[in-house]
Structure formats: C-alpha cells, structure tokens
Amino acid sequence: GAGVSQSPSNKVTEKGKDVELRCDPISGHTALYWYRQSLGQGLEFLIYFQGNSAPDKSGLPSDRFSAERTGGSVSTLTIQRTQQEDSAVYLCASSLDRVLSYEQYFGPGTRLTVT
Amino acid sequence: QKEVEQNSGPLSVPEGAIASLNCTYSDRGSQSFFWYRQYSGKSPELIMSIYSNGDKEDGRFTAQLNKASQYVSLLIRDSQPSDSATYLCAVKRDYKLSFGAGTTVTVRA
Numbered sequence: 316g317a318g319v320s321q322s323p324s325n326k327v328t329e330k331g332k333d334v335e336l337r338c339d340p341i342s343g344h345t346a347l348y349w350y351r352q353s354l355g356q357g358l359e360f361l362i363y364f365q366g367n368s369a370p371d372k373s374g375l376p377s378d379r380f381s382a383e384r385t386g387g388s389v390s391t392l393t394i395q396r397t398q399q400e401d402s403a404v405y406l407c408a409s410s411l412d413r414v415l416s417y418e419q420y421f422g423p424g425t426r427l428t429v430t
Numbered sequence: 431q432k433e434v435e436q437n438s439g440p441l442s443v444p445e446g447a448i449a450s451l452n453c454t455y456s457d458r459g460s461q462s463f464f465w466y467r468q469y470s471g472k473s474p475e476l477i478m479s480i481y482s483n484g485d486k487e488d489g490r491f492t493a494q495l496n497k498a499s500q501y502v503s504l505l506i507r508d509s510q511p512s513d514s515a516t517y518l519c520a521v522k523r524d525y526k527l528s529f530g531a532g533t534t535v536t537v538r539a
Contacts, residue, residue, distance in 0.1 A: 346525065358474070358518065358529040371526070406473055408527075418464065419527060421473040 317342065319422030321407050327428045328397055336392045336425045340409030347390050348410075348419060349382060353403035361405075364390060365412075397429045433457060434521050436530035445539050449506040453519030453530055456500070462522035463495055465504045467515045468532065474518055478504060509537045 320339045328334050340347050349361040360374040364384045375381070379398075384390040394401055404426050408419040437452040451465075462481055466474035480486045480493040480502070492505040502521075506513055514537050519530040 348525075348527075350527075357531045358527075360526050360528070363525050365525075404473075418476055418479055420476060421466075424473045 319407055319409050319420055321405075321422040321425050323425060324423060325426045325428075327430060330399060330429055331396055333393065333395045334397055334427065336394075336405050336427070338390045338392070338407030338409075338422060340388065340390070340407070341420060343411065344409035344420075345387060345412050346410045346417070346419075347384060348408045349390070349392050350406045350408065350421075351376075351403045352406060352424070356403075358406070361392070394427075397427075399429045402427055402429045432530075433528040434519055434530040436517075436519050436533050438533070439516075440534040440536055442536045442538060443509050445509060445511060445537055447509050449509050449513065449535050449537070451504040451506075451517050451519070451533050451535070453502040453504075453521075454500055455502070455519075455521045455528075457521065457523055457528075458497075458500065460500075460521045460523045463493070463502045464520040464522065464527070465491075465493060465502075466518040466520060466529075468518055469515045506535070509535075511537050511539055513537050 322337045347364040352358045363371045379395045382392045404424045406424045407422045410417040410419045443449045465478040468474045478493040480495045486493045490507045494503045516532040516534045518532045520527045
C-alpha cells in the first residue's frame with residue numbers, strides 16, 4: 316500500500332517568511348510524528364499526534380513552530396518567521412498506534428532551506 | 431550523556447564480510463528497539479525491530495538485545511555494496527523514538 320507522503324519535497328524560503336509542510340500518513344495509522352534532521356544534530360523529535368490531539372509538543376523548538384492534524388489524517392507543520400537555523404529536513408512518520416510495539420514508518424521528508 | 435550512543439564510524443568492510451554495529455542507551459525504561467537504514471539523501475527505512483532479550487534474525491540481518499547491559503547490536507552478514515548506508519539505532523519509550531547519531535557503513539567490492 317501507499318506509504319507516508321510529504322509535500323513539498325523541497326522548499327526554499329526567505330528569512331522571515333512563513334512555511335507550511337504537509338504530511339499524509341499511511342491509511343489507518345492513528346499516530347503521527349514529526350521529526351527534524353539537520354547536519355550535526357541527528358534526528359530530533361518535534362511533536363506527536365494521537366488522532367487529532369497532540370499530547371506532546373515538547374520537542375517544538377520555539378513558539379514559531381506549530382502543527383495541527385485534521386480528520387485523524389493529514390497533518391501540517393507551520394513555521395512562522397523562518398530563521399536560517401530552521402534549515403533542515405523535516406520528516407513525518409506514522410504508526411498504527413502509540414503502543415510500544417508499533418513501528419514508525421517515515422515519509423520522504425521535506426528539505427527546507429532558509430536563505 | 432546522550433540517550434542513545436552508537437559506535438563511531440565510518441565502518442568499512444569488504445564485500446562478503448560481517449559488519450557489526452553497536453548501540454547503547456541510557457533510559458532503563460526503554461522498551462522497544464529499532465534499526466533504521468538511511469541512504470544518502472533519503473529518509474530512514476526500518477529494517478529491524480526487537481523487543482525482548484536475545485537475538486532476532488531476518489535474512490542477512492541479526493539484531494541482539496541485552497536490556498541488563500542496555501545494549502543493542504546489528505550484524506549484517508555477507509555484506510553487499512547495497513548495504514552501504516548510515517544505520518540509525520532508535521530506542522522507544524512510550525511513543526517517542528530517540529535516535530543515535532548513526533554509523534556509516536561502506537562495503538567495498
């Protein structure tokens with residue numbers, strides 16, 4: 316079946332602009348996760364959704380970052396007033412549920428470059 | 431101390447040899463353990479998951495878990511050039527995955 320999809324695959328934006336990144340999880344997966352991968356920082360957790368609610372937003376780096384999920388499916392990660400340090404690959408993952416044994420599958424990512 | 435630490439690379443092995451990757455973690459409450467493979471410019475791909483102490487084999491891959499020692503390993507037997515990638519160890523507690531920095535493996539023909 317179809318895997319996790321993300322759009323756009325690449326985004327170049329000017330410092331100070333807002334950007335929206337989209338994630339479409341695997342059909343039937345109730346849990347959705349956002350991660351960020353940047354050079355020298357590895358993969359870091361940003362936020363987790365169970366259904367439409369986000370019980371854990373602790374990984375969001377600042378209040379410029381927000382995310383929502385609608386209909387228990389598509390999620391949007393919004394970065395306001397982008398800064399150069401926001402440049403990274405933003406990865407979305409989904410799993411059947413949050414249960415320990417459920418594996419997380421990643422989408423192809425969105426490469427964000429802030430100039 | 432980092433939550434998840436992997437042996438520093440890069441690791442270069444000849445084709446057909448065994449590649450051995452190691453990972454230690456600090457949170458004793460961790461309950462699920464995963465290995466992801468990441469090719470350059472691509473996203474992580476899940477290759478192994480292990481939940482209980484002991485060995486788990488899948489094709490040419492064997493994962494080993496020792497919770498008492500807080501240690502996870504991955505063996506790649508009969509290494510192929512297509513195995514050249516960065517391997518990420520991931521540890522899960524509740525819903526959150528914590529990742530190691532990765533070990534880059536190069537299989538030379």
